[in-house]
Amino acid sequence: MADAAAQAPTRGPLVARDRLWHPPAYAPGYKTSVTRAPSRALIAAPSTLSEETGPVFGRDMLGEMDNNLILNFTGQPAIGERIIMHGRVQDDQGRPVPGVLLEIWQANAGGRYRHKKDGYAAPLDPNFGGGGRTVTDDGGRYEFLTIRPGAYPWPNGPNDWRPMHIHVSVFGSGFGQRLITQMYFEGDPLIARCPIVNTIKDRSAIEQLVAPLDMAAAIPMDCLAYRFDITLRGRRQTFFENRPEGL
Amino acid sequence: MTKLPYLPETPSQTAGPYVHIGLTPNALGNAGIYPQDLGAAPIRDGAKGERITIRGTVTDGAGMILRDALIETWQADAQGIYPAPNDPRGRADPNVTGWARIIADFDSGVWTLETIKPGTVPHPSGDTMAPHLSAWVVARGINIGLQTRIYFEDEVAANEKCPILARIEHKDRVSTLLAKKTGKGEYWFEVKLQGEDETIFFDL
Numbered sequence: 001m002a003d004a005a006a007q008a009p010t011r012g013p014l015v016a017r018d019r020l021w022h023p024p025a026y027a028p029g030y031k032t033s034v035t036r037a038p039s040r041a042l043i044a045a046p047s048t049l050s051e052e053t054g055p056v057f058g059r060d061m062l063g064e065m066d067n068n069l070i071l072n073f074t075g076q077p078a079i080g081e082r083i084i085m086h087g088r089v090q091d092d093q094g095r096p097v098p099g100v101l102l103e104i105w106q107a108n109a110g111g112r113y114r115h116k117k118d119g120y121a122a123p124l125d126p127n128f129g130g131g132g133r134t135v136t137d138d139g140g141r142y143e144f145l146t147i148r149p150g151a152y153p154w155p156n157g158p159n160d161w162r163p164m165h166i167h168v169s170v171f172g173s174g175f176g177q178r179l180i181t182q183m184y185f186e187g188d189p190l191i192a193r194c195p196i197v198n199t200i201k202d203r204s205a206i207e208q209l210v211a212p213l214d215m216a217a218a219i220p221m222d223c224l225a226y227r228f229d230i231t232l233r234g235r236r237q238t239f240f241e242n243r244p245e246g247l
Numbered sequence: 248m249t250k251l252p253y254l255p256e257t258p259s260q261t262a263g264p265y266v267h268i269g270l271t272p273n274a275l276g277n278a279g280i281y282p283q284d285l286g287a288a289p290i291r292d293g294a295k296g297e298r299i300t301i302r303g304t305v306t307d308g309a310g311m312i313l314r315d316a317l318i319e320t321w322q323a324d325a326q327g328i329y330p331a332p333n334d335p336r337g338r339a340d341p342n343v344t345g346w347a348r349i350i351a352d353f354d355s356g357v358w359t360l361e362t363i364k365p366g367t368v369p370h371p372s373g374d375t376m377a378p379h380l381s382a383w384v385v386a387r388g389i390n391i392g393l394q395t396r397i398y399f400e401d402e403v404a405a406n407e408k409c410p411i412l413a414r415i416e417h418k419d420r421v422s423t424l425l426a427k428k429t430g431k432g433e434y435w436f437e438v439k440l441q442g443e444d445e446t447i448f449f450d451l
Binding site: 013035042053092114118 | 252253254256257258259260262263264265268269272275277279280281285307308309311313319321323329330332333334335345346353369370371376379381385386387388389390391392394396414415420441445446448451
């Protein structure tokens with residue numbers, strides 16, 4: 001049980017996002033962004049209650065198999081490389097963020113998604129749905145059991161392939177912290193070639209999305225493990241208290 | 248130079264075209280993982296306030312309607328209280344959950360949200376923000392979720408006093424944030440990602 005005082009605060013103004021760290025809206029190497037990027041500047045202002053509050057999801061809403069993608073579709077095991085994906089959700093000062101919803105989705109071991117718009121030649125796995133969810137514990141920790149997704153081709157450049165990746169959606173304690181990202185796997189040579197990865201300009205920001213192999217968390221004779229920590233937008237400390245907290 | 252000890256936020260990536268697998272599997276047709284999709288409705292029976300339906304589309308810079316957009320909305324109850332433990336003003340209407348996750352129809356691209364009209368919410372300055380829903384738009388081709396707000400064209404007096412709307416320098420753009428009234432309790436809100444009448448997006 002983590003010390004509650006050391007957990008991320010749930011009230012107060014949000015720290016402004018570093019928009020040079022995140023990918024820009026317009027990144028022509030990723031062709032779809034060309035017509036889906038706003039051309040006008042964002043309107044910036046300090047956060048309000050509308051961004052500082054957000055929905056809460058209890059662990060009691062979770063089903064027993066929600067974070068086990070190997071078994072949660074039919075109850076029979078999916079085919080592929082068995083892995084644990086685990087880590088911690090933290091704020092900008094490294095304090096754990098407990099009680100937040102994490103949702104993931106991914107292709108199967110052959111790179112095929114269970115989605116009616118995916119027409120890739122690799123077959124579906126009848127026992128793999130590809131979705132999972134969990135809620136972080138008091139220490140901000142989470143884990144999924146899944147199979148490592150395959151790379152797959154996509155119509156961008158004439159021969160573009162996505163690296164192996166797992167999509168990750170995370171909530172914070174405020175709607176303004178809402179984030180969707182993708183986790184990549186250490187050592188994948190497709191990472192450096194991917195136009196979606198390369199929408200991010202800063203190499204160290206890209207490295208933040210590459211999960212290292214975590215042998216200490218692997219289960220011998222059962223599954224490997226990868227570690228993916230997630231850092232949410234922080235909350236600003238109020239140095240001068242000239243107004244009620246949170247307002 | 249001393250390096251400050253703050254950790255950088257995990258960078259965003261696009262939700263991609265298959266976002267439904269993770270976030271709305273039942274709407275996609277992938278039943279069997281969860282009993283129901285999260286955020287199917289932001290209110291329950293008995294929610295206080297005016298029932299409204301907001302419909303709309305998301306269009307790209309070429310005028311094409313997106314069929315793969317996903318929108319989440321977050322709103323206060325009819326009294327302007329957020330249904331969240333970190334709203335310092337007390338408890339909201341227990342029949343308002345406030346959060347919804349809606350997807351464009353796979354064929355028409357139209358999305359629909361059935362909810363109640365939110366009340367006004369105080370701004371940090373002490374002024375009052377006009378009734379609005381916060382909206383967050385993700386899709387293939389969108390590298391970081393786009394924050395916007397849905398205001399209502401029939402809240403003229405409140406909109407005129409809203410400190411967030413007042414911040415918008417190009418006044419002719421404010422109308423892009425106003426849901427158009429199309430009938431009793433019915434509104435239309437178009438998100439235009441790029442180009443003529445481009446929707447205002449925020450960094451709040």
